[in-house]
Amino acid sequence: MAAVTLTALLASPQASAAEPPEPSFQIYNTENNCVDGNNPNGAYIWDCQSVANQYWHLDWTASGFFAIRNAKTDRCLRAAGTFPGPVVTGACDGSKYTLWRNDGRPEGDGWQFLRNAEWQAFLGSLNAPSTANGSGVTLDYPNAPQWPTNVWAFR
Secondary structure (H helix, E strand, O other): OOOEOHHHHHHOOOOOOOOOOOOOEOEEEOOOEEEEOOOOOEOEEEEOOOOHHHOEEEEEOOOOOEEEEEOOOOOEEEEOOOOOOEEEEEOOOOOHHHOEEEEEOOOOOOOEEEEEOOOOOEEEEOOOOOOOOOOEEEEEOOOOOOOHHHOEEEO
16 A cells, blocks of 8 residues: 555545545554554554554544544544653544644655644654554654654555
């Protein structure tokens, strides 16, 4: 599957509310680690594989933010209740904790920052710059060092 920018995904026609959402993409970083949602309550990075727990789709909102729902668990990426804090998976309740937007990089290289609506912080690797399987994902301060593991693309 070819890489696609989130901007292209956001420009895609939205499915009607009556249609079930389809898993459509992996979220991966420059080290080819994918965000994995296999743990019922957690999110972490893992070597990219063609498994359902590494596939996600967007739940669109009128505000321009979106929820990121896991294809296997049907749970959304969500910020924990404190900042700084981990990114976990949980109920797709439409709260700001579960809503994200993409912030393109000035380099225009197709890599994106994912910013949480509640904390205005970026999705990043908990152990950055480590890319070990099982590393958690967290929210990073907007002015934190931009490790390669804190930028994401979609395929």
